[in-house]
Amino acid sequence: MRGTTNRSTTRRLRTVLSAAIAVCAVTAVLPAAATAAPATGAAGSLTSTVERISVAPDGTQGNGSSTTASITPSGRHVAFTSSATNLGSGASSAANRPYLRDQQTGQTKRVSDYTPLGPVTVSGDGGYVTYALQWMRNVRVRMEQMSSGSAIAANCSAWSCNQSSFSADGRYLALVILHNQRGSEYQTIEVQDSRTGTTQVVSNMPHLIESRPSMSGDARYVAFQDGESKDVFLRNLPGNSMVGPIEGPSVAASLVQLSDDGSKVVYVAGSDTYVYDVASATSQPVPNVRGVAIDPTGRHLLYAPAGTTGASSLTLRDLQTGTDEIVSTQPASAGTNAVSTGGHDVVFQSTAADIVPDDTNGASDVFVRHFS
Known part of the structure; x- marks a missing residue:
């Protein structure tokens, strides 16, 4: 599962648009990015380093803000948005653009010249990037195939669509379709x-x-989640069966993330986070924290202090051992799909100037915390 994008609600029904749009992708080879010295997590025992990846081809800092990042299970690819004009050749404005960073090759590719409305999401194999964008007065979901540079438009023939989530190979896309028929407004979730x-x-x-x-x-x-009833559900597609509300009938909850292997569902209820085990149909409470993301295996939970909704400190917990590793002590934020398999890499964004050396751009940057 590779993430959800935020919805921009549109209140008017529009005609369907089917024009194919060319993708403009620009590649820049990046040398080693700014990296902080190794450190041992204050609450755990792992050695960690942090790396800024929203950098220019010569390794210097970006000249704009970078944010809303997601990482693949392997930790190789990171998708993010940036208003910087020096991340690669051809940047022509300071508007946000989607980028894909290959940590193995050191390349950053500008995905397109469109401005995402929210987070960009990368498929598990790094082959596709998807995001929502304003299209006329509607919202559409656009999926870019990185190898060919071609675009695939989600079938959004109703009103607007948003909040997309990938399968690992990019073949399947779950998204919300907004409908307006004769004044009746409703939504469907479709795969x-x-x-x-x-x-x-x-x-x-x-x-x-x-x-x-x-x-x-x-x-x-x-x-x-059903935003009206505040319930969280789980659908088994091959069996066409539904489980839920998984938090119980009398508890208001909001969904955080389904693990990539489908074994765990993270949700928040009140000031606590819960990790629902699909096999046993039981929930493990994680008191007084706000769950942010879970790794693909469902073992490592990224969380922030309870009661925070924006920038805060971030911690990674091993749910089996109960140990914590500090991701950032400075104000920082992250979204779903922020943790690689095994909790080895965590991607986040922060405006703090002391996470890596020589951070003087006064803007939000994207970082990866590496644990070993």
Whole structure:
């Protein structure tokens, strides 16, 4: 499961647009990015380093703000947005653009010349990047194939669509479709197969309050929330069966993320975070923290202090051992898909100037904390 994008609600029905749009991708080879000295996590025992990856081709800092990052399970690819004009050749404005960083080759590629409305999401294999964008007065989901530079538009023939979530290979896309028929507004959660063009409806809800679908890497499960009832559900697509509300009938909850292997569902209820085990149908409480993301195996939880919704400190917990590793003691934020498999890499954004040396741009930068 590779993330959800934020929704920009549009209140008017528009005609369907089918024009294909060319992708403009620019590649820049990056040398070693600024890296802080190794350190031992204050609450744990792992050695860690932190690296700034929103840098120019010569390794210097970006001249704009970079944010809303996601990382693949292997930790190799990081997708983010940036308003910097020096991350690669051809940048022509200071508007936010989507980028994909290959940590193995040291290359950063500008995905397109469009401005995402929210976070960009990368598929588990790094082959696709998806994001929402304003299209006329509607919102559309756009999926870019990185190897070919071609674009695939999500089937959004109703009103608007948003909040997309990938399968690991990029074939399946879960998203929210907003409808307006004769004054009746409602939403459906659908899973679209980009190869066959077929669609499976996961849920229908008679309102437009956020649903935030999250899909497992094998496209077998989709977790989602009913924003009106404050319930979290899990749909088994092959079996066409539904579980939920997983938090119980009398508890208001919001979905954080489904693990990539489909084994765990993270949700927040009150001031606590819960990790629901699909096999046993039981929830493990993590008191007084706000869950932010979980690693693909469901073992490592990234969290912030309870009661915070924006920038705060970030900590990674091993749910099996109960040990914590500090990701950032400075104000920082992260989204879903921020943790690689095994908790080895955590991507986050921060405006703090002392996370790595020589950070003087006064802007938000994207960092990766490496644990070993």
